[in-house]
Amino acid sequence: MKLGEKIRYLRSMEGAIRGLDRDMSQPELARALGRETGKSISQSYLSQIENGARPHLTNTTRMLLARFFKVHPGYLVDDPEGYHTELASDLSVSEDRLDLWLISGAERFRRDPDDDSRKCLRLLAAILETPQLVDRLLQVLRPEHSYAHGNGHKHSHSSGHKRRLP
Numbered sequence: 001m002k003l004g005e006k007i008r009y010l011r012s013m014e015g016a017i018r019g020l021d022r023d024m025s026q027p028e029l030a031r032a033l034g035r036e037t038g039k040s041i042s043q044s045y046l047s048q049i050e051n052g053a054r055p056h057l058t059n060t061t062r063m064l065l066a067r068f069f070k071v072h073p074g075y076l077v078d079d080p081e082g083y084h085t086e087l088a089s090d091l092s093v094s095e096d097r098l099d100l101w102l103i104s105g106a107e108r109f110r111r112d113p114d115d116d117s118r119k120c121l122r123l124l125a126a127i128l129e130t131p132q133l134v135d136r137l138l139q140v141l142r143p144e145h146s147y148a149h150g151n152g153h154k155h156s157h158s159s160g161h162k163r164r165l166p
Helices: 003-017 026-037 043-050 059-069 090-110 116-129 131-141 143-151
Strands: none
Touching: 003 026, 003 043, 003 059, 026 043, 026 059, 116 131
């Protein structure tokens, strides 16, 4: 976010805090600064900051605005290129890969003349919506897995052979 956007945002928040039901205007901000801090900034200077004509503040102005808006002075600078406020973690990278895989699969299935793929996805969705069904399927399809995880009983099949998932 650029400095000008931050000042506009802070004016908006200040208007809400002061019960204006609208953004605090630049002239109102200039007057309130003078009244509440004893120091002034002109409305035209605020306008230049907000429209990007003045991309940087003097330290004095930064400290004055930070004190008025009750924010850390470090907030009143442009955010670095590529900066974002969302949590960045390995989980989001894994989720992105999963999203790409799902989108790729959906594209493949869209062109698939055989409806079996769509039926499989609908079945998978139904299974995931019913957690008990997932457990039961694991018991039937991988009895050694369910026994090892402590539910205490093996299921045998009439053929006497254990089924294995591919």
